Amino acid sequence: MTSSEGTFLTDQQLTMLYDKSVEVICKRDRRFAPLPAMWRDKATAYWDRIRLKYNGFMIPYRKDFNGTPGSAINGNLMGLFFNASLHKKTKKPPTFSYFGNQRLMVNSSFIVNVHQNIYFVDFYCHNLRDHYVTLVVARPGSVVDNFCQRNLKQINIFNNPFLKIVNGKLYVTLGANIEVFYTDIVDVNRVVHDRIGRFSPVTFRGMGSKEFGIAKNLSCKVCNLW
Numbered sequence: 001m002t003s004s005e006g007t008f009l010t011d012q013q014l015t016m017l018y019d020k021s022v023e024v025i026c027k028r029d030r031r032f033a034p035l036p037a038m039w040r041d042k043a044t045a046y047w048d049r050i051r052l053k054y055n056g057f058m059i060p061y062r063k064d065f066n067g068t069p070g071s072a073i074n075g076n077l078m079g080l081f082f083n084a085s086l087h088k089k090t091k092k093p094p095t096f097s098y099f100g101n102q103r104l105m106v107n108s109s110f111i112v113n114v115h116q117n118i119y120f121v122d123f124y125c126h127n128l129r130d131h132y133v134t135l136v137v138a139r140p141g142s143v144v145d146n147f148c149q150r151n152l153k154q155i156n157i158f159n160n161p162f163l164k165i166v167n168g169k170l171y172v173t174l175g176a177n178i179e180v181f182y183t184d185i186v187d188v189n190r191v192v193h194d195r196i197g198r199f200s201p202v203t204f205r206g207m208g209s210k211e212f213g214i215a216k217n218l219s220c221k222v223c224n225l226w
């Protein structure tokens, strides 16, 4: 985890990315909407493998190179992506997915809550239109959290432009797509058994994620630093 530390975006560059993301959100849509759940879409085979081979444990995997080149988490941090992007009009999760046909919906407070630290790490797009903000959550004091403290930008869970707790409930911005990189193991059997989450079918569209992630669109003036 430390081998390539030092080649990441500087604090100043990270702050510039953060500022750019806030600028876009302010221009596009300043509203927040309630976010009762976050979700992870994968193919049936993925969930079957977790059930049959890993006793229901969903193990964090190494972050790919999707997003901004030089982002500290690329190829370094282990985690699981959860989607928190609501449709601007319906304020609901999308009814289709690029990643698979089975959706695990979990209570959003299971992923993001006051017992975790939350960090801004990236802002990018692939097509100049849909912009993504990547957040990381980590258990305070963990190895991952120490890494985040050194390399990412910590944000206040009660007051930030992306995803925040208001009166005990989570709200998400409608001005950008928000993805959360959760850095702990998830016991899927327990989540379903305790009704923290449930599976539902979703329409699969597209090719799924690429092995090394899709590179950021470097021609976009909105989300690039140079």
Ligand SMILES: [Zn+2]
Residues within 6 Å of the ligand: 124, 125, 126, 128, 129, 131, 217, 220, 221, 222, 223, 224
């Ligand atoms: Zn862009």
